[in-house]
Amino acid sequence: MYSLRDNKQLWVGLVVFSAGILIYLAQTPFGYRSAQYRRTPCGNLSRSITETDMLGALRADGFSPRLLSRAVRRSVDADTSHVVPRVVHYVLYDVPKGVRFEFQHYLSFRSAGHFLKPQYIFLHGNVVPKTDWWNRTIGEVDNIYHVYRKKRTHINGKRVSFVQHLADVTRLDVTIDYGGIYLDTDMLILKSLDPLRVHALTLGVSGPKEISNAIIIAQKNALFLRLWKENYKNYKPAIWGHNSVTFGRKLFLLFPHLVHVEKEHLLRPTWKEVHLLYSLRGEFYNWSQSYSVHVSGEGKYRVPRTVEQLKGYNNTLGEVMRYIYFGSRKLLPVKGAPFTPK
Numbered sequence: 001m002y003s004l005r006d007n008k009q010l011w012v013g014l015v016v017f018s019a020g021i022l023i024y025l026a027q028t029p030f031g032y033r034s035a036q037y038r039r040t041p042c043g044n045l046s047r048s049i050t051e052t053d054m055l056g057a058l059r060a061d062g063f064s065p066r067l068l069s070r071a072v073r074r075s076v077d078a079d080t081s082h083v084v085p086r087v088v089h090y091v092l093y094d095v096p097k098g099v100r101f102e103f104q105h106y107l108s109f110r111s112a113g114h115f116l117k118p119q120y121i122f123l124h125g126n127v128v129p130k131t132d133w134w135n136r137t138i139g140e141v142d143n144i145y146h147v148y149r150k151k152r153t154h155i156n157g158k159r160v161s162f163v164q165h166l167a168d169v170t171r172l173d174v175t176i177d178y179g180g181i182y183l184d185t186d187m188l189i190l191k192s193l194d195p196l197r198v199h200a201l202t203l204g205v206s207g208p209k210e211i212s213n214a215i216i217i218a219q220k221n222a223l224f225l226r227l228w229k230e231n232y233k234n235y236k237p238a239i240w241g242h243n244s245v246t247f248g249r250k251l252f253l254l255f256p257h258l259v260h261v262e263k264e265h266l267l268r269p270t271w272k273e274v275h276l277l278y279s280l281r282g283e284f285y286n287w288s289q290s291y292s293v294h295v296s297g298e299g300k301y302r303v304p305r306t307v308e309q310l311k312g313y314n315n316t317l318g319e320v321m322r323y324i325y326f327g328s329r330k331l332l333p334v335k336g337a338p339f340t341p342k
């Protein structure tokens with residue numbers, strides 16, 4: 001028989017033990033370490049940096065290198081309500097066909113630079129694009145830095161089947177390690193994200209059963225992201241969205257309080273509503289309240305490659321791209337037949 005006293009000790013023990021676990025979870029970065037950084041040539045060498053340089057740059061501004069992320073955060077906004085640093089992350093790994101960097105990717109960087117006014121735009125990965133549009137990007141958008149990351153072949157001992165999986169993990173690594181705004185290279189920004197930078201984590205919805213990772217607005221070390229990354233210990237290389245969007249949704253159902261979800265204004269029209277993005281039935285999506293738009297359906301529909309093509313592109317995506325490029329959504333006169341999505 002237990003006495004009351006024994007029971008009490010048991011309970012106290014349990015509480016202390018659970019508290020210990022919780023503190024451990026809250027403080028320890030999960031899983032493997034982030035990839036090593038090293039110097040690498042880039043479009044503009046003077047803009048290519050390493051993690052050491054990053055520390056150096058921050059140290060030069062009077063910040064302690066040991067508190068890198070806090071420094072990044074503090075160096076951004078003096079007020080404490082904006083917990084997400086004003087830093088943008090992109091991830092790019094090479095692919096056998098060669099890295100594409102087209103008009104819409106240039107517009108992604110350009111819109112991020114214009115509307116987010118980031119202190120840094122980091123391009124993480126093992127490759128720098130080589131196209132004209134990339135040259136224009138580094139010529140016109142300030143504060144772009146390439147941060148070399150080795151293209152790993154395995155995730156937790158399992159061979160990577162899709163390069164996207166590696167990019168999925170890297171985006172979690174960088175947002176956990178530094179905080180900031182992760183963007184897919186085809187996310188187009190339409191206004192400041194400051195109203196969302198007050199949340200520890202903001203994600204968008206890309207379908208009824210999907211929490212997307214195409215845009216991640218995160219404070220450093222967000223618990224939700226660490227749990228998401230932890231799930232890669234159970235990496236399933238063969239299933240495309242298993243560890244990314246599908247698991248994100250599961251995690252959200254378990255821990256809805258750990259993430260602010262924007263249903264309408266980050267990713268609509270979603271990939272399931274591409275007819276609205278390309279206005280296939282003459283219907284335009286009203287994006288006047290949107291923070292951003294994701295260029296999906298590109299494999300199936302034509303996206304302008306040139307400024308000339310953009311001028312007469314008569315659909316929602318055309319409006320958005322013109323708004324970023326010309327500052328107005330209005331159609332512009334073209335010679336000959338206008339460019340169409342099909």
Ligand SMILES: *[C@@H]1O[C@H](CO)[C@@H](O)[C@H](O)[C@H]1NC(C)=O
Pocket residue numbers: 044045046047
């Ligand atoms: C590279 O960037 C630096 C710093 O922004 C700039 O001064 C320099 O002109 C650039 N060089 C080239 C080749 O674009």
Ligand SMILES: *[C@@H]1O[C@H](CO)[C@@H](O)[C@H](O)[C@H]1NC(C)=O
Pocket residue numbers: 130131132135
């Ligand atoms: C981009 O710029 C680099 C450096 O100025 C140059 O060597 C390269 O040819 C340019 N690429 C294109 C596609 O114009």
Ligand SMILES: *[C@@H]1O[C@H](CO)[C@@H](O)[C@H](O)[C@H]1NC(C)=O
Pocket residue numbers: 281282283314331
């Ligand atoms: C653009 O598309 C809309 C909807 O299909 C149509 O009503 C409008 O006439 C088109 N504008 C031009 C200039 O073709």
Ligand SMILES: *[C@@H]1O[C@H](CO)[C@@H](O)[C@H](O)[C@H]1NC(C)=O
Pocket residue numbers: 286287288289
């Ligand atoms: C789009 O929505 C805004 C407010 O949400 C509204 O003021 C505007 O009139 C709408 N535009 C169109 C073309 O329906």
